[in-house]
Amino acid sequence: MSTLRAMEPQDLDEVLALEPELFGAGAWSRGVYEEEITRADRYYVVVTDPAVIGYAGLALGTEATVMTIGVAAGHRRHGHGRTMLAALLDKAWVTGAESVFLEVRAHDDGAQALYTSFGFAPLGVRRGYYQPEGADALVMRLVLRPPTPGPGPVGAEAIEE
Numbered sequence: 001m002s003t004l005r006a007m008e009p010q011d012l013d014e015v016l017a018l019e020p021e022l023f024g025a026g027a028w029s030r031g032v033y034e035e036e037i038t039r040a041d042r043y044y045v046v047v048t049d050p051a052v053i054g055y056a057g058l059a060l061g062t063e064a065t066v067m068t069i070g071v072a073a074g075h076r077r078h079g080h081g082r083t084m085l086a087a088l089l090d091k092a093w094v095t096g097a098e099s100v101f102l103e104v105r106a107h108d109d110g111a112q113a114l115y116t117s118f119g120f121a122p123l124g125v126r127r128g129y130y131q132p133e134g135a136d137a138l139v140m141r142l143v144l145r146p147p148t149p150g151p152g153p154v155g156a157e158a159i160e161e
């Protein structure tokens with residue numbers, strides 16, 4: 001039975017073994033992961049069965065960002081992507097995010113279907129975002145709650161003075 005839990009340093013060997021299969025030339029290094037999972041403003045999860053079969057990460061903030069999400073090829077279409085994305089969105093919600101952003105390959109209809117099913121909507125295209133191949137990225141956004149009100153007219157008047 002699979003389990004979802006926070007990513008730990010001892011998971012990195014298994015994560016790094018999957019990384020090239022999932023992300024090809026865009027695979028992250030051990031150094032990137034070591035820094036990412038120790039940052040206070042990040043939230044990384046793994047799904048284990050009992051080895052790592054999927055992982056995902058979120059950058060926290062008012063505008064949160066899905067940093068990565070992947071499931072090993074032999075374990076796809078069993079709901080693990082959906083489970084991890086739900087965990088990231090729960091974290092975004094409880095840490096006060098107003099919106100969650102992500103980039104997805106413009107031609108990756110499968111991943112886009114996953115995101116759309118959670119309410120993410122297309123925002124724009126980043127041409128040549130994925131290097132070295134130069135594939136375009138579709139930026140998608142999920143609005144979780146209305147933006148925090150700004151200073152309003154009082155602040156605007158103060159700037160004009």
Ligand SMILES: CC(C)(COP(=O)(O)OP(=O)(O)OC[C@H]1O[C@@H](n2cnc3c(N)ncnc32)[C@H](O)[C@@H]1OP(=O)(O)O)[C@@H](O)C(=O)NCCC(=O)NCCS
Nearest residue numbers: 022069070071076077078079080081082104110111113114
């Ligand atoms: C995208 C990815 C994480 C999805 O993981 P997954 O565990 O297979 O996804 P789930 O089983 O939770 O799928 C949930 C829903 O998303 C949609 N979906 C996911 N993959 C799909 C595909 N290949 N084609 C069509 N719809 C798909 C379906 O609606 C699916 O529900 P269903 O199976 O009941 O029809 C996985 O395909 C992957 O790791 N891809 C390679 C890495 C990658 O490109 N990551 C995304 C970077 S933006």
